[in-house]
Amino acid sequence: MRKNGSRLISLRQYRLTDLFLFAAILAVAEVITFYVPKPATALPYSFSLAVPIILIIMMRWGWCSVFYALGDGLLVCLLSLGNKNFVPQLFAINILGNSFIMICLLVLKLAGREKVAGKWYFSALFAALGWFSVYIGKAAVAAAFGFGFVNSLIGQLWDLLTPAITVIVILVVRRLDGMFEYQKSYLLRLDKERRQLSERDTYGDEPIDIDEESLSILKRKDDDMY
Numbered sequence: 720m721r722k723n724g725s726r727l728i729s730l731r732q733y734r735l736t737d738l739f740l741f742a743a744i745l746a747v748a749e750v751i752t753f754y755v756p757k758p759a760t761a762l763p764y765s766f767s768l769a770v771p772i773i774l775i776i777m778m779r780w781g782w783c784s785v786f787y788a789l790g791d792g793l794l795v796c797l798l799s800l801g802n803k804n805f806v807p808q809l810f811a812i813n814i815l816g817n818s819f820i821m822i823c824l825l826v827l828k829l830a831g832r833e834k835v836a837g838k839w840y841f842s843a844l845f846a847a848l849g850w851f852s853v854y855i856g857k858a859a860v861a862a863a864f865g866f867g868f869v870n871s872l873i874g875q876l877w878d879l880l881t882p883a884i885t886v887i888v889i890l891v892v893r894r895l896d897g898m899f900e901y902q903k904s905y906l907l908r909l910d911k912e913r914r915q916l917s918e919r920d921t922y923g924d925e926p927i928d929i930d931e932e933s934l935s936i937l938k939r940k941d942d943d944m945y
Contacts (some may be wrong), residue, residue: 747793792815796813816860858871
């Protein structure tokens with residue numbers, strides 16, 4: 720369907736496409752970081768891009784980001800099946816531990832997305848909280864299986880590159896228009912800008928056009944985060 724030369728897409732199509740693309744990005748990033756060769760050093764280390772990607776999805780779409788956290792935990796376990804140190808309990812530790820990132824959903828609900836994304840230091844704290852919640856979550860689940868809470872915390876110290884990478888990624892992404900923004904608000908803003916351009920009869924490419932049904936959904940005041 721076209722209107723004035725622009726392709727109309729529904730909000731549902733836009734959302735499904737966006738979530739599919741981020742699912743692919745998350746899977747590819749996890750596979751690459753898992754298999755990337757690590758330089759021989761005295762201290763082992765690792766890193767993951769999963770937390771910043773999940774936080775970006777959370778900012779864009781809300782509650783459905785929790786499923787990405789669970790899926791990432793499962794993917795990590797499947798990739799680790801061949802490791803000699805792998806134990807079945809790691810499925811629960813990684814999957815349930817990742818689910819603790821939902822704490823960040825409460826922060827978005829209480830503080831507001833605009834406040835978190837509006838200032839770089841709030842975004843940095845949000846990113847750090849995302850990593851810390853997963854870090855504590857995995858240790859708590861591991862302790863439930865008898866591995867010891869403190870020992871589990873120490874065992875994750877080789878992953879200390881992840882919090883730095885998480886903060887850096889979020890600070891970079893928040894500067895890209897619409898990337899670290901609730902997508903309903905973003906689409907409404909684009910539609911408002913498009914209408915203002917039309918009223919001024921200016922030339923140039925129009926932003927994304929939105930059909931009337933999707934626009935009516937976007938203008939609802941209720942928040943579908945929960």
